[in-house]
Amino acid sequence: MNVDTRPAAADLSGLRADFPILSQKIRGLPLVFLDSAASAQKPRVVIEAMREAMETQYANVHRGLHWMSERTTDAYESVRDAVAALINAASREEIVFTRNSTEAINLVAHSFGRGILRPGQAVVISEMEHHSNIVPWQMLRDAHGIELRVCPVSDAGELDLAALGELLADRRVGLVSVTHMSNVLGTYVPARRVARLAHEHGARVLFDGSQAIVHRRIDVQAIEADFYAFTGHKLYGPTGIGVLWARRELLEAMPPFLGGGDMIGTVRFERSTWAAIPHKFEAGTPAILEAIGLGAAIRYVETVGYAAIAAHEAALTDHALAIVSAVPGLRILGAAQDRGGVVSFTMENAHAHDVATLLDRQGIAVRAGHHCAEPLMARFGVESTARASFALYTTRAEVDALAAGLHRVREFFA
Amino acid sequence: MFDDLRDLYQDVILDRARHPRHGGRLAAFDATAEADNPMCGDRVRVWIARDDAGRLGGVGYEGCGCAISLASADLMAEAVIGKDAAAAREAAARFESLARGGTLTSDDPAFGPLGVFAGVAEFPSRVKCATLPWGALVAALGGGA
Numbered sequence: 001m002n003v004d005t006r007p008a009a010a011d012l013s014g015l016r017a018d019f020p021i022l023s024q025k026i027r028g029l030p031l032v033f034l035d036s037a038a039s040a041q042k043p044r045v046v047i048e049a050m051r052e053a054m055e056t057q058y059a060n061v062h063r064g065l066h067w068m069s070e071r072t073t074d075a076y077e078s079v080r081d082a083v084a085a086l087i088n089a090a091s092r093e094e095i096v097f098t099r100n101s102t103e104a105i106n107l108v109a110h111s112f113g114r115g116i117l118r119p120g121q122a123v124v125i126s127e128m129e130h131h132s133n134i135v136p137w138q139m140l141r142d143a144h145g146i147e148l149r150v151c152p153v154s155d156a157g158e159l160d161l162a163a164l165g166e167l168l169a170d171r172r173v174g175l176v177s178v179t180h181m182s183n184v185l186g187t188y189v190p191a192r193r194v195a196r197l198a199h200e201h202g203a204r205v206l207f208d209g210s211q212a213i214v215h216r217r218i219d220v221q222a223i224e225a226d227f228y229a230f231t232g233h234k235l236y237g238p239t240g241i242g243v244l245w246a247r248r249e250l251l252e253a254m255p256p257f258l259g260g261g262d263m264i265g266t267v268r269f270e271r272s273t274w275a276a277i278p279h280k281f282e283a284g285t286p287a288i289l290e291a292i293g294l295g296a297a298i299r300y301v302e303t304v305g306y307a308a309i310a311a312h313e314a315a316l317t318d319h320a321l322a323i324v325s326a327v328p329g330l331r332i333l334g335a336a337q338d339r340g341g342v343v344s345f346t347m348e349n350a351h352a353h354d355v356a357t358l359l360d361r362q363g364i365a366v367r368a369g370h371h372c373a374e375p376l377m378a379r380f381g382v383e384s385t386a387r388a389s390f391a392l393y394t395t396r397a398e399v400d401a402l403a404a405g406l407h408r409v410r411e412f413f414a
Numbered sequence: 415m416f417d418d419l420r421d422l423y424q425d426v427i428l429d430r431a432r433h434p435r436h437g438g439r440l441a442a443f444d445a446t447a448e449a450d451n452p453m454c455g456d457r458v459r460v461w462i463a464r465d466d467a468g469r470l471g472g473v474g475y476e477g478c479g480c481a482i483s484l485a486s487a488d489l490m491a492e493a494v495i496g497k498d499a500a501a502a503r504e505a506a507a508r509f510e511s512l513a514r515g516g517t518l519t520s521d522d523p524a525f526g527p528l529g530v531f532a533g534v535a536e537f538p539s540r541v542k543c544a545t546l547p548w549g550a551l552v553a554a555l556g557g558g559a
Contacts, residue, residue, distance in 0.1 A: 350481075351479060351481060352480075353454060353456075353479075353480035353482075353543065354423075354480045354481050354482070357422070357537065357539075358416065361416060361418070361419055368454070369453060369455060370455040374455060377455065383455050383456070383457075383478040383479075384455050384456075408416070412416055412419075412423070413428070413481075
Protein backbone atom coordinates (compact mmCIF):
# COMPACT_ATOMS: atom_id res chain seq x y z
CA MET A 1 0.00 0.00 0.00
CA ASN A 2 1.25 3.42 -0.87
CA VAL A 3 1.15 5.91 1.93
CA ASP A 4 1.41 9.60 1.18
CA THR A 5 3.55 10.88 3.98
CA ARG A 6 3.20 14.50 3.01
CA PRO A 7 0.96 16.63 5.16
CA ALA A 8 -2.39 17.49 3.67
CA ALA A 9 -2.47 20.75 1.73
CA ALA A 10 -3.23 23.59 4.07
CA ASP A 11 -5.93 26.05 3.14
CA LEU A 12 -4.15 29.36 3.27
CA SER A 13 -6.65 31.28 1.13
CA GLY A 14 -7.66 33.40 4.11
CA LEU A 15 -4.17 34.87 4.21
CA ARG A 16 -4.66 36.74 0.95
CA ALA A 17 -6.47 39.44 2.88
CA ASP A 18 -3.18 40.10 4.70
CA PHE A 19 -1.64 41.35 1.44
CA PRO A 20 -3.29 44.65 0.43
CA ILE A 21 -1.92 44.58 -3.13
CA LEU A 22 -3.58 41.30 -4.01
CA SER A 23 -7.04 42.84 -4.08
CA GLN A 24 -6.04 45.01 -7.03
CA LYS A 25 -7.46 44.48 -10.46
CA ILE A 26 -5.29 44.63 -13.57
CA ARG A 27 -7.16 45.86 -16.65
CA GLY A 28 -10.37 45.01 -14.86
CA LEU A 29 -9.24 41.45 -14.16
CA PRO A 30 -8.27 40.00 -10.79
CA LEU A 31 -4.50 40.07 -10.36
CA VAL A 32 -2.96 36.60 -10.73
CA PHE A 33 0.52 37.23 -9.39
CA LEU A 34 2.80 34.33 -10.26
CA ASP A 35 6.13 36.16 -10.03
CA SER A 36 6.89 35.89 -6.34
CA ALA A 37 10.26 34.23 -6.94
CA ALA A 38 11.43 37.55 -8.36
CA SER A 39 10.06 39.45 -5.38
CA ALA A 40 7.22 38.60 -3.04
CA GLN A 41 4.32 40.85 -2.09
CA LYS A 42 4.27 42.32 1.41
CA PRO A 43 1.79 41.57 4.17
CA ARG A 44 0.21 44.51 5.97
CA VAL A 45 2.19 43.74 9.15
CA VAL A 46 5.44 44.47 7.29
CA ILE A 47 4.12 47.72 5.86
CA GLU A 48 2.79 48.73 9.26
CA ALA A 49 5.97 47.84 11.14
CA MET A 50 8.04 50.10 8.90
CA ARG A 51 5.51 52.92 9.04
CA GLU A 52 5.19 52.66 12.79
CA ALA A 53 8.96 52.76 13.27
CA MET A 54 9.16 55.95 11.24
CA GLU A 55 6.27 57.52 13.11
CA THR A 56 7.18 56.56 16.66
CA GLN A 57 10.73 55.43 17.27
CA TYR A 58 13.20 56.35 14.58
CA ALA A 59 16.81 57.45 15.01
CA ASN A 60 20.20 56.13 13.97
CA VAL A 61 21.40 52.95 15.64
CA HIS A 62 24.45 52.20 17.80
CA ARG A 63 25.22 55.92 18.18
CA GLY A 64 22.87 57.98 20.24
CA LEU A 65 22.72 57.98 23.98
CA HIS A 66 19.16 59.19 23.76
CA TRP A 67 15.86 57.38 24.10
CA MET A 68 15.02 57.30 20.40
CA SER A 69 18.34 55.83 19.38
CA GLU A 70 18.20 53.22 22.12
CA ARG A 71 14.70 52.13 21.09
CA THR A 72 15.69 51.97 17.42
CA THR A 73 18.85 50.04 18.25
CA ASP A 74 16.80 47.56 20.25
CA ALA A 75 14.34 47.12 17.39
CA TYR A 76 17.12 46.70 14.86
CA GLU A 77 19.16 44.30 16.96
CA SER A 78 16.13 42.23 17.91
CA VAL A 79 15.80 41.32 14.25
CA ARG A 80 19.24 39.74 14.47
CA ASP A 81 17.84 37.47 17.19
CA ALA A 82 14.81 36.70 15.04
CA VAL A 83 17.01 35.75 12.08
CA ALA A 84 19.26 33.63 14.29
CA ALA A 85 16.20 31.78 15.57
CA LEU A 86 14.72 31.45 12.09
CA ILE A 87 17.73 29.59 10.69
CA ASN A 88 18.97 28.06 13.98
CA ALA A 89 22.27 29.90 14.04
CA ALA A 90 24.48 29.03 17.00
CA SER A 91 24.60 32.67 18.04
CA ARG A 92 23.24 36.08 17.05
CA GLU A 93 26.77 37.31 16.29
CA GLU A 94 26.82 34.98 13.29
CA ILE A 95 24.11 37.06 11.57
CA VAL A 96 25.43 39.81 9.29
CA PHE A 97 22.96 42.17 7.67
CA THR A 98 23.64 42.97 4.04
CA ARG A 99 21.70 44.68 1.27
CA ASN A 100 20.60 41.42 -0.36
CA SER A 101 21.89 37.93 -1.25
CA THR A 102 24.11 39.38 -3.95
CA GLU A 103 25.92 41.55 -1.42
CA ALA A 104 26.19 38.63 1.00
CA ILE A 105 27.88 36.48 -1.64
CA ASN A 106 30.13 39.36 -2.67
CA LEU A 107 31.09 39.79 0.98
CA VAL A 108 32.21 36.15 1.12
CA ALA A 109 33.96 36.37 -2.26
CA HIS A 110 35.83 39.44 -1.09
CA SER A 111 36.62 38.70 2.56
CA PHE A 112 36.85 34.91 2.61
CA GLY A 113 37.99 34.75 -1.02
CA ARG A 114 40.84 37.22 -0.78
CA GLY A 115 41.52 36.93 2.93
CA ILE A 116 41.44 33.17 3.46
CA LEU A 117 41.64 31.43 0.10
CA ARG A 118 45.09 31.32 -1.48
CA PRO A 119 45.92 31.73 -5.18
CA GLY A 120 45.84 28.31 -6.80
CA GLN A 121 42.88 27.14 -4.75
CA ALA A 122 39.54 26.61 -6.46
CA VAL A 123 35.89 27.53 -5.96
CA VAL A 124 33.14 25.21 -7.20
CA ILE A 125 29.79 26.56 -8.37
CA SER A 126 27.09 24.76 -10.37
CA GLU A 127 25.47 25.11 -13.76
CA MET A 128 22.23 26.26 -12.17
CA GLU A 129 23.49 29.35 -10.38
CA HIS A 130 21.97 32.79 -10.51
CA HIS A 131 24.42 35.33 -11.94
CA SER A 132 24.91 36.59 -8.40
CA ASN A 133 26.63 33.31 -7.54
CA ILE A 134 28.74 33.28 -10.69
CA VAL A 135 30.08 36.76 -11.33
CA PRO A 136 31.59 37.44 -7.86
CA TRP A 137 33.65 34.26 -8.24
CA GLN A 138 34.78 35.24 -11.73
CA MET A 139 35.93 38.55 -10.27
CA LEU A 140 37.76 36.68 -7.51
CA ARG A 141 39.32 34.35 -10.09
CA ASP A 142 40.61 37.24 -12.15
CA ALA A 143 41.85 39.32 -9.21
CA HIS A 144 43.24 36.63 -6.94
CA GLY A 145 44.27 33.67 -9.07
CA ILE A 146 41.45 31.38 -7.94
CA GLU A 147 40.34 28.62 -10.26
CA LEU A 148 36.60 28.45 -10.94
CA ARG A 149 35.09 25.00 -11.43
CA VAL A 150 31.52 24.29 -12.51
CA CYS A 151 29.57 21.27 -11.34
CA PRO A 152 27.12 20.01 -13.99
CA VAL A 153 23.43 19.38 -13.46
CA SER A 154 21.58 16.42 -14.94
CA ASP A 155 18.84 16.59 -17.56
CA ALA A 156 16.39 16.37 -14.69
CA GLY A 157 17.97 19.50 -13.27
CA GLU A 158 19.65 17.89 -10.30
CA LEU A 159 23.17 18.55 -9.07
CA ASP A 160 25.53 15.80 -10.27
CA LEU A 161 27.01 14.70 -6.95
CA ALA A 162 29.37 12.20 -8.58
CA ALA A 163 30.80 15.01 -10.68
CA LEU A 164 31.04 17.19 -7.59
CA GLY A 165 33.09 14.48 -5.90
CA GLU A 166 35.45 14.43 -8.87
CA LEU A 167 35.80 18.21 -8.83
CA LEU A 168 36.76 18.01 -5.16
CA ALA A 169 39.11 15.04 -5.49
CA ASP A 170 42.39 16.96 -5.74
CA ARG A 171 41.57 18.77 -2.49
CA ARG A 172 42.42 22.12 -4.01
CA VAL A 173 38.87 23.40 -3.62
CA GLY A 174 38.50 25.89 -0.80
CA LEU A 175 34.79 26.61 -1.21
CA VAL A 176 31.72 25.06 -2.78
CA SER A 177 29.15 27.80 -3.45
CA VAL A 178 25.82 26.55 -4.78
CA THR A 179 22.19 27.45 -4.75
CA HIS A 180 19.99 25.72 -2.19
CA MET A 181 17.03 25.96 -4.55
CA SER A 182 17.22 26.87 -8.24
CA ASN A 183 15.28 29.99 -9.20
CA VAL A 184 14.65 28.47 -12.64
CA LEU A 185 14.20 24.74 -12.14
CA GLY A 186 12.87 24.74 -8.60
CA THR A 187 15.39 22.03 -7.70
CA TYR A 188 16.30 21.70 -4.03
CA VAL A 189 19.92 20.69 -3.63
CA PRO A 190 20.57 17.98 -0.99
CA ALA A 191 22.38 20.49 1.20
CA ARG A 192 23.76 18.23 3.91
CA ARG A 193 25.13 15.73 1.39
CA VAL A 194 26.82 18.56 -0.48
CA ALA A 195 28.20 19.99 2.76
CA ARG A 196 29.58 16.65 3.87
CA LEU A 197 31.14 16.01 0.49
CA ALA A 198 32.78 19.43 0.61
CA HIS A 199 34.00 18.97 4.16
CA GLU A 200 35.42 15.51 3.43
CA HIS A 201 37.61 17.20 0.85
CA GLY A 202 38.66 20.10 3.01
CA ALA A 203 36.33 22.68 1.42
CA ARG A 204 33.84 25.06 3.01
CA VAL A 205 30.33 25.36 1.65
CA LEU A 206 28.07 28.33 0.94
CA PHE A 207 24.40 27.99 0.08
CA ASP A 208 22.51 30.71 -1.75
CA GLY A 209 19.20 30.36 0.04
CA SER A 210 17.38 33.21 -1.70
CA GLN A 211 14.64 30.89 -2.94
CA ALA A 212 14.97 27.99 -0.50
CA ILE A 213 14.20 29.90 2.68
CA VAL A 214 10.91 31.16 1.27
CA HIS A 215 9.41 27.72 1.07
CA ARG A 216 10.97 25.59 3.81
CA ARG A 217 12.44 25.94 7.26
CA ILE A 218 16.21 26.23 7.04
CA ASP A 219 18.44 24.90 9.81
CA VAL A 220 21.99 25.95 8.99
CA GLN A 221 23.44 23.65 11.62
CA ALA A 222 21.43 20.61 10.50
CA ILE A 223 22.56 21.04 6.90
CA GLU A 224 26.12 21.56 8.17
CA ALA A 225 26.60 24.74 6.15
CA ASP A 226 29.48 27.18 6.60
CA PHE A 227 27.83 30.16 4.90
CA TYR A 228 24.17 30.83 4.11
CA ALA A 229 22.88 33.84 2.18
CA PHE A 230 19.32 35.07 1.68
CA THR A 231 17.41 38.22 0.92
CA GLY A 232 14.48 39.86 2.67
CA HIS A 233 12.33 40.89 -0.26
CA LYS A 234 11.62 37.37 -1.44
CA LEU A 235 10.66 36.40 2.12
CA TYR A 236 7.74 38.89 2.20
CA GLY A 237 10.00 41.60 3.62
CA PRO A 238 11.21 44.86 2.07
CA THR A 239 14.01 45.33 -0.45
CA GLY A 240 17.40 46.53 0.73
CA ILE A 241 17.93 44.01 3.52
CA GLY A 242 19.61 40.64 3.23
CA VAL A 243 21.45 38.25 5.49
CA LEU A 244 24.76 36.47 5.52
CA TRP A 245 25.09 33.77 8.14
CA ALA A 246 28.52 32.25 8.68
CA ARG A 247 30.14 30.18 11.37
CA ARG A 248 31.65 32.35 14.07
CA GLU A 249 35.21 31.17 13.53
CA LEU A 250 34.99 32.04 9.85
CA LEU A 251 33.61 35.53 10.45
CA GLU A 252 36.28 36.14 13.08
CA ALA A 253 39.06 35.03 10.76
CA MET A 254 37.81 36.99 7.75
CA PRO A 255 38.98 40.57 7.14
CA PRO A 256 36.30 43.29 6.84
CA PHE A 257 34.51 43.85 3.55
CA LEU A 258 33.57 47.54 3.53
CA GLY A 259 35.25 50.11 5.74
CA GLY A 260 33.55 52.97 7.52
CA GLY A 261 31.54 53.84 10.57
CA ASP A 262 30.04 51.20 12.84
CA MET A 263 32.60 48.54 11.86
CA ILE A 264 35.56 49.94 13.80
CA GLY A 265 37.09 49.54 17.22
CA THR A 266 39.30 52.61 17.24
CA VAL A 267 40.43 54.77 14.35
CA ARG A 268 43.86 56.40 14.15
CA PHE A 269 45.49 57.73 11.03
CA GLU A 270 48.26 55.13 11.47
CA ARG A 271 45.86 52.22 11.78
CA SER A 272 42.38 51.29 12.90
CA THR A 273 41.01 48.26 14.66
CA TRP A 274 37.83 46.43 13.85
CA ALA A 275 34.67 45.96 15.81
CA ALA A 276 33.75 42.47 16.94
CA ILE A 277 31.47 40.38 14.71
CA PRO A 278 28.93 40.92 13.32
CA HIS A 279 29.52 44.70 13.30
CA LYS A 280 32.91 44.24 11.65
CA PHE A 281 30.92 43.50 8.48
CA GLU A 282 28.30 46.22 8.79
CA ALA A 283 29.94 49.47 7.75
CA GLY A 284 27.88 52.63 7.69
CA THR A 285 24.33 53.29 8.78
CA PRO A 286 22.50 50.04 8.08
CA ALA A 287 19.08 49.53 6.51
CA ILE A 288 17.32 50.16 9.80
CA LEU A 289 13.72 50.34 8.63
CA GLU A 290 14.21 47.48 6.22
CA ALA A 291 15.61 45.31 9.00
CA ILE A 292 12.55 46.13 11.11
CA GLY A 293 10.40 45.18 8.13
CA LEU A 294 12.28 41.92 7.77
CA GLY A 295 11.66 41.20 11.44
CA ALA A 296 7.92 41.63 10.87
CA ALA A 297 8.09 39.37 7.81
CA ILE A 298 9.82 36.65 9.80
CA ARG A 299 7.18 36.88 12.54
CA TYR A 300 4.51 36.60 9.86
CA VAL A 301 6.07 33.54 8.23
CA GLU A 302 6.57 31.90 11.63
CA THR A 303 2.93 32.57 12.51
CA VAL A 304 1.69 30.97 9.30
CA GLY A 305 4.23 28.21 9.84
CA TYR A 306 6.66 26.61 7.45
CA ALA A 307 4.85 23.27 7.65
CA ALA A 308 1.66 24.84 6.31
CA ILE A 309 3.54 26.88 3.69
CA ALA A 310 5.50 23.88 2.43
CA ALA A 311 2.42 21.66 2.22
CA HIS A 312 0.38 24.35 0.47
CA GLU A 313 3.07 25.09 -2.10
CA ALA A 314 3.85 21.42 -2.72
CA ALA A 315 0.20 20.81 -3.57
CA LEU A 316 0.15 23.87 -5.86
CA THR A 317 3.34 22.80 -7.60
CA ASP A 318 2.09 19.26 -8.21
CA HIS A 319 -1.14 20.67 -9.59
CA ALA A 320 0.71 23.15 -11.79
CA LEU A 321 3.10 20.54 -13.17
CA ALA A 322 0.15 18.35 -14.08
CA ILE A 323 -2.07 20.89 -15.80
CA VAL A 324 0.61 23.11 -17.34
CA SER A 325 2.43 20.16 -18.88
CA ALA A 326 -0.88 19.12 -20.45
CA VAL A 327 -0.86 22.25 -22.64
CA PRO A 328 0.19 21.02 -26.11
CA GLY A 329 3.66 22.11 -27.19
CA LEU A 330 4.66 23.10 -23.70
CA ARG A 331 7.97 21.94 -22.26
CA ILE A 332 8.80 22.22 -18.57
CA LEU A 333 12.45 22.61 -17.66
CA GLY A 334 13.74 20.27 -14.99
CA ALA A 335 12.14 17.32 -13.32
CA ALA A 336 13.92 17.16 -10.00
CA GLN A 337 12.57 14.77 -7.39
CA ASP A 338 12.86 17.43 -4.72
CA ARG A 339 11.56 20.76 -5.98
CA GLY A 340 9.97 23.96 -4.77
CA GLY A 341 7.25 26.19 -6.16
CA VAL A 342 8.84 27.34 -9.40
CA VAL A 343 7.81 26.12 -12.86
CA SER A 344 9.78 27.26 -15.92
CA PHE A 345 8.58 26.40 -19.38
CA THR A 346 8.86 27.07 -23.08
CA MET A 347 6.07 26.96 -25.62
CA GLU A 348 6.40 25.72 -29.17
CA ASN A 349 5.97 28.52 -31.73
CA ALA A 350 5.88 31.23 -29.08
CA HIS A 351 8.77 33.06 -27.50
CA ALA A 352 8.68 33.47 -23.73
CA HIS A 353 8.12 37.23 -24.07
CA ASP A 354 5.15 36.74 -26.30
CA VAL A 355 3.76 34.22 -23.84
CA ALA A 356 4.29 36.67 -20.98
CA THR A 357 2.63 39.55 -22.83
CA LEU A 358 -0.42 37.45 -23.68
CA LEU A 359 -0.68 36.18 -20.11
CA ASP A 360 -0.34 39.74 -18.84
CA ARG A 361 -3.34 40.72 -20.96
CA GLN A 362 -5.27 38.15 -18.95
CA GLY A 363 -4.11 39.68 -15.67
CA ILE A 364 -1.51 36.94 -15.11
CA ALA A 365 1.97 38.06 -14.10
CA VAL A 366 4.81 35.66 -14.89
CA ARG A 367 8.48 36.31 -15.51
CA ALA A 368 10.02 35.78 -18.92
CA GLY A 369 13.66 35.86 -19.89
CA HIS A 370 16.86 34.20 -18.80
CA HIS A 371 16.16 34.66 -15.08
CA CYS A 372 19.72 35.86 -14.44
CA ALA A 373 20.87 32.32 -15.20
CA GLU A 374 22.22 32.45 -18.75
CA PRO A 375 24.57 29.46 -18.35
CA LEU A 376 21.64 27.34 -17.21
CA MET A 377 19.62 28.44 -20.24
CA ALA A 378 22.52 27.32 -22.43
CA ARG A 379 22.70 24.02 -20.55
CA PHE A 380 19.10 23.31 -21.46
CA GLY A 381 19.44 24.65 -25.00
CA VAL A 382 16.98 27.50 -24.63
CA GLU A 383 17.39 31.27 -24.83
CA SER A 384 14.71 32.12 -22.36
CA THR A 385 11.75 30.65 -20.54
CA ALA A 386 8.57 31.83 -18.95
CA ARG A 387 8.38 31.14 -15.23
CA ALA A 388 5.48 30.88 -12.85
CA SER A 389 6.37 30.91 -9.17
CA PHE A 390 4.23 30.38 -6.12
CA ALA A 391 4.00 31.91 -2.68
CA LEU A 392 2.01 31.24 0.45
CA TYR A 393 -0.80 33.47 -0.92
CA THR A 394 -1.04 31.69 -4.28
CA THR A 395 -4.29 29.83 -4.84
CA ARG A 396 -5.23 26.76 -6.80
CA ALA A 397 -7.61 28.95 -8.82
CA GLU A 398 -4.62 31.07 -9.90
CA VAL A 399 -2.80 27.98 -11.12
CA ASP A 400 -5.96 27.01 -13.03
CA ALA A 401 -6.05 30.51 -14.52
CA LEU A 402 -2.45 30.07 -15.67
CA ALA A 403 -3.23 26.81 -17.45
CA ALA A 404 -6.36 28.25 -19.07
CA GLY A 405 -4.36 31.31 -20.08
CA LEU A 406 -1.66 29.16 -21.66
CA HIS A 407 -4.25 27.30 -23.72
CA ARG A 408 -5.45 30.67 -25.07
CA VAL A 409 -1.87 31.76 -25.81
CA ARG A 410 -1.31 28.58 -27.74
CA GLU A 411 -4.42 29.14 -29.81
CA PHE A 412 -3.30 32.70 -30.54
CA PHE A 413 0.04 31.56 -31.92
CA ALA A 414 -1.25 28.36 -33.54
CA MET B 415 -9.89 38.64 -24.75
CA PHE B 416 -6.96 39.40 -27.03
CA ASP B 417 -8.71 41.97 -29.19
CA ASP B 418 -6.43 44.77 -28.05
CA LEU B 419 -3.42 42.54 -28.59
CA ARG B 420 -4.14 42.56 -32.29
CA ASP B 421 -2.67 46.08 -32.24
CA LEU B 422 0.59 44.58 -31.08
CA TYR B 423 0.52 41.25 -32.86
CA GLN B 424 -0.78 42.28 -36.24
CA ASP B 425 -1.14 39.50 -38.78
CA VAL B 426 1.86 40.81 -40.70
CA ILE B 427 3.99 40.53 -37.58
CA LEU B 428 2.87 37.00 -36.80
CA ASP B 429 3.35 36.02 -40.43
CA ARG B 430 6.86 37.49 -40.71
CA ALA B 431 7.94 35.93 -37.44
CA ARG B 432 6.83 32.55 -38.70
CA HIS B 433 7.77 32.85 -42.35
CA PRO B 434 10.68 35.27 -42.71
CA ARG B 435 11.56 36.54 -46.19
CA HIS B 436 15.04 37.86 -45.42
CA GLY B 437 16.27 35.57 -42.65
CA GLY B 438 19.73 34.07 -42.74
CA ARG B 439 23.26 35.31 -43.05
CA LEU B 440 24.65 36.71 -46.30
CA ALA B 441 27.30 34.54 -47.96
CA ALA B 442 29.19 37.65 -49.04
CA PHE B 443 28.90 40.76 -46.92
CA ASP B 444 30.64 44.04 -46.15
CA ALA B 445 29.80 44.39 -42.48
CA THR B 446 28.01 42.63 -39.67
CA ALA B 447 27.04 43.54 -36.14
CA GLU B 448 25.02 42.12 -33.29
CA ALA B 449 22.67 43.74 -30.83
CA ASP B 450 21.44 42.11 -27.69
CA ASN B 451 19.04 42.86 -24.91
CA PRO B 452 20.76 41.81 -21.69
CA MET B 453 17.46 42.02 -19.84
CA CYS B 454 16.02 39.06 -21.70
CA GLY B 455 18.82 37.41 -23.66
CA ASP B 456 17.42 38.24 -27.11
CA ARG B 457 20.04 38.68 -29.81
CA VAL B 458 19.96 39.69 -33.44
CA ARG B 459 22.92 39.74 -35.84
CA VAL B 460 22.64 41.67 -39.08
CA TRP B 461 24.76 41.30 -42.21
CA ILE B 462 24.88 43.98 -44.88
CA ALA B 463 26.30 43.95 -48.42
CA ARG B 464 26.74 47.12 -50.45
CA ASP B 465 26.26 47.36 -54.19
CA ASP B 466 28.53 49.27 -56.56
CA ALA B 467 26.69 52.50 -55.87
CA GLY B 468 27.20 52.12 -52.12
CA ARG B 469 23.59 51.27 -51.45
CA LEU B 470 22.47 48.31 -49.36
CA GLY B 471 22.28 45.52 -51.91
CA GLY B 472 21.56 42.83 -49.39
CA VAL B 473 20.52 42.64 -45.74
CA GLY B 474 20.30 39.40 -43.80
CA TYR B 475 19.85 38.58 -40.16
CA GLU B 476 19.80 35.78 -37.64
CA GLY B 477 18.53 35.97 -34.16
CA CYS B 478 16.69 34.47 -31.32
CA GLY B 479 13.89 36.52 -29.98
CA CYS B 480 10.20 37.08 -29.74
CA ALA B 481 7.76 37.50 -32.60
CA ILE B 482 8.09 41.28 -32.38
CA SER B 483 11.87 41.37 -32.72
CA LEU B 484 12.05 38.77 -35.49
CA ALA B 485 9.27 40.35 -37.53
CA SER B 486 10.91 43.72 -37.02
CA ALA B 487 14.21 42.36 -38.39
CA ASP B 488 12.48 40.94 -41.44
CA LEU B 489 10.52 44.07 -42.27
CA MET B 490 13.59 46.19 -41.56
CA ALA B 491 15.60 44.28 -44.14
CA GLU B 492 12.86 44.82 -46.69
CA ALA B 493 12.59 48.52 -45.92
CA VAL B 494 16.29 49.38 -46.19
CA ILE B 495 17.43 47.31 -49.14
CA GLY B 496 18.29 49.77 -51.89
CA LYS B 497 18.94 52.66 -49.51
CA ASP B 498 22.30 54.24 -48.89
CA ALA B 499 23.78 54.41 -45.40
CA ALA B 500 22.44 57.86 -44.60
CA ALA B 501 18.90 56.93 -45.64
CA ALA B 502 19.10 53.67 -43.67
CA ARG B 503 20.21 55.57 -40.57
CA GLU B 504 17.37 58.00 -41.00
CA ALA B 505 14.96 55.08 -41.32
CA ALA B 506 16.33 53.70 -38.05
CA ALA B 507 15.70 57.00 -36.30
CA ARG B 508 12.17 57.19 -37.70
CA PHE B 509 11.48 53.63 -36.66
CA GLU B 510 12.63 54.40 -33.13
CA SER B 511 10.19 57.29 -32.87
CA LEU B 512 7.44 55.13 -34.37
CA ALA B 513 7.99 52.37 -31.83
CA ARG B 514 8.16 54.82 -28.93
CA GLY B 515 5.56 57.31 -30.02
CA GLY B 516 3.18 55.25 -32.11
CA THR B 517 3.13 57.69 -35.02
CA LEU B 518 4.53 57.17 -38.48
CA THR B 519 6.57 60.25 -39.40
CA SER B 520 7.66 59.27 -42.89
CA ASP B 521 5.94 59.39 -46.24
CA ASP B 522 8.65 57.17 -47.72
CA PRO B 523 6.69 54.34 -49.35
CA ALA B 524 9.37 51.84 -48.30
CA PHE B 525 8.54 52.76 -44.72
CA GLY B 526 4.84 52.03 -45.05
CA PRO B 527 4.82 48.36 -44.03
CA LEU B 528 6.66 49.28 -40.83
CA GLY B 529 3.51 51.04 -39.65
CA VAL B 530 2.35 47.72 -38.20
CA PHE B 531 4.72 48.43 -35.32
CA ALA B 532 2.83 51.53 -34.21
CA GLY B 533 1.01 49.39 -31.63
CA VAL B 534 4.25 48.55 -29.86
CA ALA B 535 4.23 52.01 -28.27
CA GLU B 536 1.37 50.86 -26.05
CA PHE B 537 3.63 48.15 -24.57
CA PRO B 538 6.64 49.92 -23.04
CA SER B 539 8.34 46.67 -22.08
CA ARG B 540 8.26 45.53 -25.69
CA VAL B 541 9.61 48.63 -27.46
CA LYS B 542 13.15 47.33 -27.12
CA CYS B 543 12.11 44.12 -28.89
CA ALA B 544 11.06 46.07 -31.98
CA THR B 545 14.11 48.35 -32.05
CA LEU B 546 16.70 45.61 -31.36
CA PRO B 547 17.44 44.67 -35.02
CA TRP B 548 17.66 48.34 -35.99
CA GLY B 549 20.36 48.75 -33.39
CA ALA B 550 22.31 45.95 -35.03
CA LEU B 551 21.81 47.53 -38.46
CA VAL B 552 23.07 50.92 -37.32
CA ALA B 553 26.09 49.24 -35.73
CA ALA B 554 26.81 47.37 -38.96
CA LEU B 555 26.51 50.60 -40.95
CA GLY B 556 28.99 52.20 -38.59
CA GLY B 557 31.59 49.49 -39.03
CA GLY B 558 33.41 48.25 -42.12
CA ALA B 559 32.86 51.31 -44.29
